[in-house]
Amino acid sequence: MPHRPPHAEPSFAELFTPKLITVFREGYGWKDLGTDAVAGLTVAVVALPLSMAIAIASGVSPERGIYTAIAGGFIVSLLGGSRFQIGGPAGAFIGLVAVIVARHGYDGLALATLMAGVILIVVALLRAGTYVKYIPYPVTVGFTAGIAVIIAASQIKDALGLRIENEPVELVPKFFALRDALPTISWPTVSITVLSIVLMLLVRRLRPTWPAFLIAVAAASVVALTLQLDVATVTSQFGEMPRSLPSPSLPTFSFAKFQAVLPDAFALALLGAIESLLSAVVADGMTGRRHRSNCELGAQGAANIASVIFGGITVTGTIARTATNVRAGARGPVAGMLHSVYLLLFLAIAAPLVGYIPLAALSAVLLVVAWTMAEKEEFWALLRSSRADAAVLMATFLLTIFVDLITGITVGVVMGALLFLHRMAEAVQIESGEPSLDDIADSDETLGRYDSRSATNRDLMVYRINGAFFFGATARVLTVLDRVGSLPRVFVIDFSGVPLIDSSAAHSLAAFVRKLHRSGTLIYFAAVRPRVRRVLKDAGLKAPDVKYAATVAAASRDSTPKAV
Numbered sequence: 001m002p003h004r005p006p007h008a009e010p011s012f013a014e015l016f017t018p019k020l021i022t023v024f025r026e027g028y029g030w031k032d033l034g035t036d037a038v039a040g041l042t043v044a045v046v047a048l049p050l051s052m053a054i055a056i057a058s059g060v061s062p063e064r065g066i067y068t069a070i071a072g073g074f075i076v077s078l079l080g081g082s083r084f085q086i087g088g089p090a091g092a093f094i095g096l097v098a099v100i101v102a103r104h105g106y107d108g109l110a111l112a113t114l115m116a117g118v119i120l121i122v123v124a125l126l127r128a129g130t131y132v133k134y135i136p137y138p139v140t141v142g143f144t145a146g147i148a149v150i151i152a153a154s155q156i157k158d159a160l161g162l163r164i165e166n167e168p169v170e171l172v173p174k175f176f177a178l179r180d181a182l183p184t185i186s187w188p189t190v191s192i193t194v195l196s197i198v199l200m201l202l203v204r205r206l207r208p209t210w211p212a213f214l215i216a217v218a219a220a221s222v223v224a225l226t227l228q229l230d231v232a233t234v235t236s237q238f239g240e241m242p243r244s245l246p247s248p249s250l251p252t253f254s255f256a257k258f259q260a261v262l263p264d265a266f267a268l269a270l271l272g273a274i275e276s277l278l279s280a281v282v283a284d285g286m287t288g289r290r291h292r293s294n295c296e297l298g299a300q301g302a303a304n305i306a307s308v309i310f311g312g313i314t315v316t317g318t319i320a321r322t323a324t325n326v327r328a329g330a331r332g333p334v335a336g337m338l339h340s341v342y343l344l345l346f347l348a349i350a351a352p353l354v355g356y357i358p359l360a361a362l363s364a365v366l367l368v369v370a371w372t373m374a375e376k377e378e379f380w381a382l383l384r385s386s387r388a389d390a391a392v393l394m395a396t397f398l399l400t401i402f403v404d405l406i407t408g409i410t411v412g413v414v415m416g417a418l419l420f421l422h423r424m425a426e427a428v429q430i431e432s433g434e435p436s437l438d439d440i441a442d443s444d445e446t447l448g449r450y451d452s453r454s455a456t457n458r459d460l461m462v463y464r465i466n467g468a469f470f471f472g473a474t475a476r477v478l479t480v481l482d483r484v485g486s487l488p489r490v491f492v493i494d495f496s497g498v499p500l501i502d503s504s505a506a507h508s509l510a511a512f513v514r515k516l517h518r519s520g521t522l523i524y525f526a527a528v529r530p531r532v533r534r535v536l537k538d539a540g541l542k543a544p545d546v547k548y549a550a551t552v553a554a555a556s557r558d559s560t561p562k563a564v
Contacts, residue, residue, distance in 0.1 A: 161186025
């Protein structure tokens with residue numbers, strides 16, 4: 001087969017071939033199938049309580065969450081551009097979906113989700129999936145933390161057993177309603193919530209490979225049933241669970257409803273694109289693989305259409321379940337497809353058991369999810385890093401909570417773009433032929449270029465980055481760095497041509513450095529300017545993970561074993 005020129009545009013087949021086909025081409029045997037079967041079962045055990053809890057929090061019945069994981073999850077793995085992506089209902093959508101259901105009912109949500117699926121397919125065919133990487137890191141942390149707050153607030157009512165006739169969707173009115181309903185608190189319900197949270201935390205700490213969510217939900221159900229506690233359950237709230245998927249059907253369409261839900265469809269598509277590609281990137285970071293972003297978006301679009309046809313809700317790639325899939329040893333997309341098959345079998349065989357689950361236990365699951373997804377360390381690190389990044393973070397966070405998610409993301413991206421332009425303007429300097437001492441970190445040596453002979457040293461590898469290293473350039477740079485092949489003993493990154501770096505690029509680089517560090521490679525950053533070094537260190541790039549040197553030559557000398 002002729003090789004494609006290195007700078008030629010990738011073909012349609014290269015962009016949209018599902019990873020399932022790639023895995024089969026590489027060779028897939030019975031041993032691989034057995035490993036994927038175990039991984040799929042592991043993920044299904046995690047997905048079962050999560051899918052029901054997310055559906056209830058989104059304002060629909062619990063079985064719709066399982067329908068989503070079965071139909072949508074199967075299509076995501078079948079057609080997707082990531083080997084390990086697991087699709088299903090996601091906590092990130094709870095606030096947005098709940099608002100759509102409150103305004104337009106399930107029919108409106110179904111139509112909006114179907115339209116979002118079509119939008120995602122169009123975006124994929126236009127090859128616009130790569131543009132998602134231009135969302136700055138403070139924006140992703142800000143809206144993720146905002147979503148975590150929204151999820152936690154949505155679970156207070158069921159966690160405390162409060163009686164509220166019509167709970168408001170907006171956050172501020174919701175808190176006032178919760179405050180007014182505090183006298184109706186149910187202490188048996190509170191005890192189930194506390195028991196579930198404690199069990200989840202204990203299992204995660206003592207037996208991290210065990211399914212903490214399912215164990216906690218099962219234990220809470222047994223305790224509530226054995227002690228005959230007066231708590232709300234799935235059956236008392238929603239009736240009996242069905243034992244099969246519903247017959248396929250399309251949502252009711254009218255031009256008036258189409259116009260009404262069109263903005264919601266774009267919001268679902270935008271969040272779905274962001275969430276699914278972030279999840280794919282997480283899987284890439286854990287496995288060293290590369291996903292096909294446009295193929296993944298096309299699969300997400302098809303999955304949303306399939307989910308609605310079978311009575312589900314919005315589907316996307318789910319970070320926690322995808323990470324569980326990787327840790328369980330999955331070999332490819334077959335694990336995700338089997339996870340959907342297992343859920344279908346559970347629905348057919350054990351659906352009556354679901355009726356005994358207390359709603360408080362499912363609320364506890366989402367409270368733990370919200371606490372985990374808040375990215376607290378990253379949030380505080382960005383607040384301390386710089387005023388500009390902190391401003392973008394807080395604007396996105398507060399607008400997500402008090403206005404809506406799309407406004408938060410839009411304002412955050414615009415602020416991030418303006419911040420980048422400002423930093424680019426500040427980076428323009430008039431210099432003499434030699435750099436000034438102020439531009440050299442901790443040394444009076446000049447910024448030097450590495451000798452080309454260093455490329456012949458198998459123990460030493462040097463990469464030079466030229467230009468502003470910001471969120472838009474991160475994916476391309478890391479793609480190159482990830483393709484270094486066999487790792488050397490010493491890896492030097494020459495920063496002499498980098499006038500500035502933003503927090504998104506720094507945090508992405510930190511993940512790459514951790515990967516090298518785990519393999520035993522010694523990492524040097526050479527010729528780093530002071531303002532760039534500050535951003536790198538704020539992202540955690542400091543000793544012992546990395547060492548700093550004034551020049552590449554200095555790094556090479558420092559890393560050379562000394563004769564004894």
